[in-house]
Structures are given as structure tokens and as C-alpha cells.
Amino acid sequence: MQNTNKQLEVGFLSTTITRFEQPMAARDLFSKSNWFRKALSYSEQHHDKTYIISVPNGLVALEQMISPEEGDGFGSTQGKEFKIFTNNLAEQIRQAIPPGSKLYFYVCNKLRRVIQTLKSDYDCYEPTKGTKGIGEQLKNFGTGKEVNQND
Numbered sequence: 001m002q003n004t005n006k007q008l009e010v011g012f013l014s015t016t017i018t019r020f021e022q023p024m025a026a027r028d029l030f031s032k033s034n035w036f037r038k039a040l041s042y043s044e045q046h047h048d049k050t051y052i053i054s055v056p057n058g059l060v061a062l063e064q065m066i067s068p069e070e071g072d073g074f075g076s077t078q079g080k081e082f083k084i085f086t087n088n089l090a091e092q093i094r095q096a097i098p099p100g101s102k103l104y105f106y107v108c109n110k111l112r113r114v115i116q117t118l119k120s121d122y123d124c125y126e127p128t129k130g131t132k133g134i135g136e137q138l139k140n141f142g143t144g145k146e147v148n149q150n151d
Contacts, residue, residue, distance in 0.1 A: 005098045006098060007098055007100045007101045007102075008047075008048040008049055008097060008098065008101045008102070009046070009047040009048050009049075009101065009102045009104065010047055010048065010049045010050070010051065010097055010101055010102070010103050010104065011042075011043030011044075011046070011047040011049070011050040011051075011104045011106060012050075012051050012052070012053050012103065012104065012105050012106065012107055012111075013030075013036065013039050013040060013043060013050065013051070013052050013053070013106050013107065014052070014053060014106070014107040014108055014111060015030060015052060015053070015054050015055075016030045016032075016033035016035060016036045017033075018030075018032050018033035018034075018036075019032050019033065019068055020032050020068065021068050022068065023065055023066065023067045023068065024065065024066075025062065025063050025064065025065060025066075026052050026054075026060045026061070026062055026063070026064050026065075026066050027040060027052075027062040027063065029066060029068065030052070039106045040062075042106075043104070043106060046104075047104060049097075050062060051096075053089065053107055053111050053114075054066070055082075055085060055111075056085060058085070058088055058089040058092045059089065059092040059093060059096060082110070082113075086113050086114045086117060087117065089114050090114050090117040090118055093114075093118060093122075094118075094121065097122070099121045099122065100121075100122065100123070101122055101123070102122070102123045102124075102125065103115075103118065103122045103123065103124045103125065104125045104127055105124065105125065105126050105127075105128075106127060106128050107128075109129075112126055112129070
């Protein structure tokens, strides 16, 4: 991943529990999930670049080959261990994405904690924050309706 110094609009997606059972490109592995398919489609239509955020590996390119076990330990990652993860993730983002870019986080509340570390260098948005769950998110992604962009 390379920082080209051109400001970008970048979407970040969470991994999902629903996934295929054999190693494959990240975009395909999680495409078994209806939410992931719609979020990916929305992000690719509205942003210059899209990445997946995976615990414990951090930033994952869509074409990166990963195993179905990717992100299985997410629920148990807490406290100091999660703080280290978010600091490492922030560093990966800084290396890959130029400062001043707009970052859109289509991720769970826990992963949004990285925003606090990044907001001095980037314009950060949480489009799915405040939605009434996955049903509303799916509706918004499916219709292409502009999702909530609060920062």
C-alpha cells in the first residue's frame, strides 16, 4: 500500500461473520454477507478506494488473499491489546493514504475508535453511525441514498 500524496475519498468496511469457508480475495470471502456486498458496492461507487479493516491484521486490500479465520478473535480483543491494534491500524492508514483525505468508516462502534487517532490528519466520517441497525443500512446502501455523514 502506497501513499501517492493525492487526497482521496476512502471507504473502510468491517469484516463479517458470514463468509465463505476457503481462502480467497478479501472482497470475495466476505461477499457471502448481504451487508458486505451492498456496503462494498456503495463504497466503490462513492469513493476512490475501499479497504477492509480486519482484527488483528488491520488494513486489508480488497484483492488480498485471506483465510476464513481472518478476524475471528475480534470479539475477545480488548483493553491494551485493542489500543495497540488501533494505533497500528492508524499507522497503516497514514502510510497508505495521504493526509487531508476524506475517510468514511462503514464499521462497528469498536473499530470507529481509530477515528480519534486520525482526525487531526484526515476528515473522518461515520456514515452508519446513528442508523437504526443493519436493516436501515442495507436500505440506504441498496438505494444508493447518501448515508448519514456526521463527523
